[in-house]
Amino acid sequence: xxxxxxxxxxxxxxxxxxxxxxxxxxxxxxxxxxxxxxxxxxxxxxxxxxxxxxxxxxxxxxxxxxxxxxxxxxxxxxxxxxxxxxxxxxxxxxxxxxxxxxxxxxxxxxxxxxxxxxxxxxxx
Numbered sequence: 001x002x003x004x005x006x007x008x009x010x011x012x013x014x015x016x017x018x019x020x021x022x023x024x025x026x027x028x029x030x031x032x033x034x035x036x037x038x039x040x041x042x043x044x045x046x047x048x049x050x051x052x053x054x055x056x057x058x059x060x061x062x063x064x065x066x067x068x069x070x071x072x073x074x075x076x077x078x079x080x081x082x083x084x085x086x087x088x089x090x091x092x093x094x095x096x097x098x099x100x101x102x103x104x105x106x107x108x109x110x111x112x113x114x115x116x117x118x119x120x121x122x123x124x
Contacts, residue, residue: 001025001113003094008118011084019079019102019118021094026113028075032103035068035079035112037090037120044093046106050077053100062088084122091117 007019021033032051039042047070056068065079066101077094095111097103102111 003113003115005069005092005094005098005115005118007121008092008120010121012124013085014121015084015122016080016082017084017120019081019092019094019120021077021079021115023077023113026096027093028072030098031096031112032098032100033070033077033094034103034106035109036063036093036095036106036108037088038093038117039087039090042090044108048079049103049106051100051103053106054104057104059106078083080118084120086122089120089122091119093117100114 005024021045029124034049036044036046047062050056050068050070065083069079095114097112
């Protein structure tokens, strides 16, 4: 059971990135997927999820700038990030769990599988 993130990098303020989270080793449709981030010196926070039961959600902190989508044929969930700000600098993780309601809490604990994260740095 594995998740792998990609797509991070260095971007200027106002720029865009698309992160990908690819799953393998499990039945993709059984899992809800969440995106989380951890900035230096801060706790990990949940920012978005997608699930069959609960649909899609974007946290207020990034609403209007970030969007989540999925491609079941590719076992992939995307996080489209636009108008990036320096405060978006963080390591971004995806996580999966068969408990849709747990993913929907966006609490980054006790989840079945995590990726290793991808660094996003927003700086001029």
